[in-house]
Amino acid sequence: MQVSPEELNNAALDARVELSATETKELLREVQSFFNLTKKLQEVDLEGIAATSYGHQEPNILRDDLIRSSLPLEESLANAPAVDESCFLVPRIIEE
Amino acid sequence: MDLDFANLMAEQIAAAMKGKKISPAELGDTLFRRSTRAQKELNLFISFDQKHIAGEIKRIEQHLPDKNCSLLGVPLALADNIATDDQKTTCASRFMAAYQPPFTARVVSQLKENGALLIGKTNLEEFNLGCSGGSSFFNSVKNPWDLECSAGSGAAAAVASGLATLALASDTRGELRQAASYCGVLALKPTYGRISRKGLIDIASSLEQIGILGRCTSDLAIALQVLAVPEPDNPSTLQIEAPPYASLLEKPEENFKIAVPTCWNEASHLQDEVKNDFQEQLENLDKLGLEVNFVTLPHFKDASLVATMICAVEAFSNLSNMDGVRFGHRETGKHLQEMYIETRSRGFSSKLKKFITFGGLTSTPKYYDTFFRRGQKLRTLISRELESCLAENDLLLTPTTPFKAPSFAAPVSGKEFPDPAGYYTAAANLSGFPALSFPLFYEGRLPGNLQFIAPRKHEAALLQIASLLEKEFSSHRPKFALSLQEV
Numbered sequence: 284m285q286v287s288p289e290e291l292n293n294a295a296l297d298a299r300v301e302l303s304a305t306e307t308k309e310l311l312r313e314v315q316s317f318f319n320l321t322k323k324l325q326e327v328d329l330e331g332i333a334a335t336s337y338g339h340q341e342p343n344i345l346r347d348d349l350i351r352s353s354l355p356l357e358e359s360l361a362n363a364p365a366v367d368e369s370c371f372l373v374p375r376i377i378e379e
Numbered sequence: 380m381d382l383d384f385a386n387l388m389a390e391q392i393a394a395a396m397k398g399k400k401i402s403p404a405e406l407g408d409t410l411f412r413r414s415t416r417a418q419k420e421l422n423l424f425i426s427f428d429q430k431h432i433a434g435e436i437k438r439i440e441q442h443l444p445d446k447n448c449s450l451l452g453v454p455l456a457l458a459d460n461i462a463t464d465d466q467k468t469t470c471a472s473r474f475m476a477a478y479q480p481p482f483t484a485r486v487v488s489q490l491k492e493n494g495a496l497l498i499g500k501t502n503l504e505e506f507n508l509g510c511s512g513g514s515s516f517f518n519s520v521k522n523p524w525d526l527e528c529s530a531g532s533g534a535a536a537a538v539a540s541g542l543a544t545l546a547l548a549s550d551t552r553g554e555l556r557q558a559a560s561y562c563g564v565l566a567l568k569p570t571y572g573r574i575s576r577k578g579l580i581d582i583a584s585s586l587e588q589i590g591i592l593g594r595c596t597s598d599l600a601i602a603l604q605v606l607a608v609p610e611p612d613n614p615s616t617l618q619i620e621a622p623p624y625a626s627l628l629e630k631p632e633e634n635f636k637i638a639v640p641t642c643w644n645e646a647s648h649l650q651d652e653v654k655n656d657f658q659e660q661l662e663n664l665d666k667l668g669l670e671v672n673f674v675t676l677p678h679f680k681d682a683s684l685v686a687t688m689i690c691a692v693e694a695f696s697n698l699s700n701m702d703g704v705r706f707g708h709r710e711t712g713k714h715l716q717e718m719y720i721e722t723r724s725r726g727f728s729s730k731l732k733k734f735i736t737f738g739g740l741t742s743t744p745k746y747y748d749t750f751f752r753r754g755q756k757l758r759t760l761i762s763r764e765l766e767s768c769l770a771e772n773d774l775l776l777t778p779t780t781p782f783k784a785p786s787f788a789a790p791v792s793g794k795e796f797p798d799p800a801g802y803y804t805a806a807a808n809l810s811g812f813p814a815l816s817f818p819l820f821y822e823g824r825l826p827g828n829l830q831f832i833a834p835r836k837h838e839a840a841l842l843q844i845a846s847l848l849e850k851e852f853s854s855h856r857p858k859f860a861l862s863l864q865e866v
Contacts, residue, residue, distance in 0.1 A: 284749075286740070294740035298695055299702070299716075300732045301724040310733045314740065317796040321684055324757060325749065334755035335762060338571030338585045338811045339835070344614045358481045362706035371704050376715045 284318045286311060385541025389453045389598040392544060393494065396443070396452035403443070406452055407436035410498055410542070417542050421521045423533035425459045426466050427499025434465070435496045448494030449601050450545075455490055456537035458548035459500040460507050461589065462578035463487055470580050471515040472505045474701055474708045474726030484578020486547055486589055486606055493605050498543055501533030503554075505728050506582045506698070509798045510554040510561075511790060514730040519787065522561060524825055528784040531558025538564045538592045545602050549579055551587040552686045552797070553779075553804020556816035556830060559592055561784035563818040563826030565845060567591045567599050570835045571811030572617040574606040583693035584615075586686060586808040596846040600624040603838060619836070627839045628846050635844055636670045637831075638772035642680040646781035646802040648791050656819060656827040657778045664776075667851060672772060676764045678757060682806035685761060687797035688741065688754030689809075694731075695738030701726065737796060762810040769812075769834040774844060777803040779816040779828035807832050815841040817848055 288307055291314070295302045302310065356369055365372035387395075395401045411432050418424050442448050457463065460470040462480035469475045491497065505514040510531035512519040522528040523540040530536035534546035535558035548555050550568045559566030568590040581587040591606070593599045607621035639661065644654060664671055678685075703709035703722035710725050712718030724732065741750040768775060780800050785791040791799065807814035812832050819827035829848075833840045 290740060290743075290745075291736065294743065295732075295736045296720075297739040297742070298732075298735045299699075299719045299723050300727065300736060301720050302732060302736060306729055306733060310736060313733065313796055314737055317684075317687070317737075321688075321750070324681055324684065324753065327678075327757065327760070329753065329756040329760070332756045332759050334752060335758040335809075336585060336755055338588070338615070339617065341572065341614075341617060344612065344618070346612045354481055359705075361481065362478055364703055364707070364709035373704055374712055374715050374718045 286314050286318070383541075385594070387544070388595055389450055389544050389601050392453050393449060393451040396439070396494075397446060401452065403436045403439045403452065406439075406496070407432050410454055410496070413542050414498055417537070417540055420526065421523060421530065421533075421536050421540065422518055423501055423520050423530070423536040423540075424499045425469055425471060425502050425517050425533070431466060432498065438491070439494060439496055442494045445494070449605065450490060451494030453495050453545060454543045455495040455497050456499065456501050456534050456543035456546040457487060457497055458503050458507070458532065458534045458546070460503060460549060460580045461487060461547060462580065463497070463500065466500055468500065468580065469516070470506045471503050471517055472727065472731070473516040474723070476516060476708065478706055480578070482578065485575035485610060487578065489605050489608070490545075490547075490602065495545065498537070501537055501546065501548070503532045503534070503548065505731050506580070506694075507549050507551055507554055507587070508582055508694070508731060508734060509552075509800070510558045511785060511798060511800060512787065513790070514728040516728070522784045524563060525784065527788065528786045528825065529561065529790070530784070531561040534592055535559050535562040535564055535566070538562070538594060544593065545598055546592040547589055548592060549581065549587050550590045550808065551581070551583050552683065552690060552801040552808055555590040555592065556804050556814060557780050557800045559816045560779035560818070560826070560828035563820060565593050565596065565599055565818060566816040567603065567838065567841065568807060568814045569603065569607065569838050570617065570813045572615055573621070573813070573836070573838065574603075574616075575610045575613060576615050577610065577613060582697055583690040584697060585693060586690060596842050596849055597625065597628060599845075600628050600842050603842075617836070622839055624839055624842055628842055632840065632843045633668075633847065635773045635840070636672065636771070637664065638672050638674040638768050638775045640676045640679045640775065640777060641673050642676065643777050643803075645680055646799065648799045649781040650783065652824070653778050653781060653783065653827065657829070660819065660829055663851070667847070671776070674768050674772070676768060678761045678764055679806055680802070681757065682761055682809055683797040683799075683801040685754045685757045686801065686805035686809055688750045689758065691734055691738035691796070692742050692751045693738070695735045695742055698735055758809045761806055765806060765810045765812060765832065766834070769832070773833070773840055775832040777830050779803060779830040783825040783827065803830055811835060813838045813841055815845055817845050819852060
């Protein structure tokens with residue numbers, strides 16, 4: 284399985300990061316090496332095996348559907364880099 | 380009383396505090412002096428200051444009349460990816476460098492309510508992604524046994540150097556246990572859900588949990604007793620009462636059946652020293668009369684690869700809210716998308732950027748079934764293998780890491796996927812089984828280690844085997860490079 288630089292750059296865009304040329308080159312090598320290591324795992328017969336997506340197998344807990352207080356507005360905004368009264372401020376969404 | 384914390388157990392410190400043999404003020408002064416020195420030598424903290432320690436001392440004084448506090452005055456170090464509402468929680472990332480959580484993690488509140496004294500927040504790899512050094516925004520932590528080597532984490536270094544009696548840190552693919560093995564301390568990763576994850580800023584929710592570091596088994600038992608309390612309303616916590624760990628230690632089980640996977644010596648980067656030490660310990664266990672059986676676990680050796688497949692996708696998803704809007708670092712951008720990309724590209728280390736890009740790649744339709752979905756199925760297979768092995772044996776035994784503390788000059792690992800340090804540790808994260816790393820000491824050499832894995836909810840068996848080995852193997856602890864006792 285071969286990964287192209289274009290695929291990697293698209294994945295970086297999905298992850299909302301920009302990779303330098305050196306990072307892209309390093310990551311291509313690392314991903315390719317990982318894919319090679321997993322070749323044998325691709326041959327394991329997993330027919331009928333369920334996927335595990337959670338750390339334990341206990342039944343889920345549903346809390347009572349009651350109204351309760353949440354984080355106060357002031358505390359919700361306290362860590363934001365830019366705020367305007369009760370809003371988080373962000374740059375414009377549509378390019379000029 | 381001599382404040383030789385390196386040789387005092389939690390129970391002794393609490394008794395000395397209750398008996399007024401140590402005054403809170405004296406404790407605070409000593410801890411601040413030693414923390415300052417340790418920070419200068421090891422870079423183990425991200426945040427600690429005199430004002431905070433003074434606040435902690437005031438709080439401890441209020442606890443003094445309460446004779447039920449099992450951890451009164453016990454120095455505690457806390458990895459900086461566990462939330463505290465009175466100190467920043469940075470996850471060792473530039474992105475989170477100024478983040479002040481609005482609440483404190485449940486585990487911290489539990490220990491504090493029992494009198495523990497939080498010294499400070501410790502350094503780690505950025506978002507606890509491995510423990511091989513190189514990605515913390517606050518630089519690497521030096522090992523108190525050899526300052527030229529990595530400690531793996533500030534929490535492990537704090538316990539090893541005698542500064543903290545206990546520490547809490549998280550374990551995603553084995554980081555807690557790996558750092559413990561590099562620093563010669565005990566580490567207990569409980570069953571997934573045994574202790575609360577509330578307030579842990581995790582990179583991979585289904586794998587990562589908080590564990591305990593300490594220098595003796597009884598300290599781990601006391602801390603686990605305080606922490607292993609069901610948390611109503613939290614679906615990731617087990618809703619079962621924990622057994623009385625401390626009293627189980629008083630009469631330990633001595634007839635353990637121990638399984639060793641035949642693939643234990645197939646790890647890449649396995650050092651001869653680790654191999655020889657492990658073989659020697661197998662002979663010692665035999666001399667102790669313990670039954671050791673070699674077992675075939677066909678997929679144990681793949682656990683680190685599988686955990687990496689899952690961890691990368693979960694990290695890609697978990698960190699997607701780190702966008703500079705509601706919290707964290709922010710860069711400027713002409714529009715929202717550019718701001719996101721600039722913020723995350725400058726806020727995250729190169730290692731983390733590459734890892735989440737890898738997670739993004741394996742989340743795409745082309746690779747999803749081949750890697751992530753297949754990884755989840757292999758996770759089932761690995762868990763079943765462990766379950767069936769531990770139905771016939773009490774414990775599974777391996778080394779903790781294939782190599783000893785890596786030197787800064789010639790690091791063994793860190794850049795590759797997967798990190799070779801996780802060869803033995805990742806299976807316990809995939810299965811949610813509890814695991815314990817036990818230190819071994821040698822004169823003139825870095826500490827060695829053994830790892831035991833027990834069936835789900837059987838932390839008591841781990842503490843009992845550690846207690847048994849402690850009596851046999853740990854009578855001699857060589858001096859390490861950094862001594863804080865005279866500071």
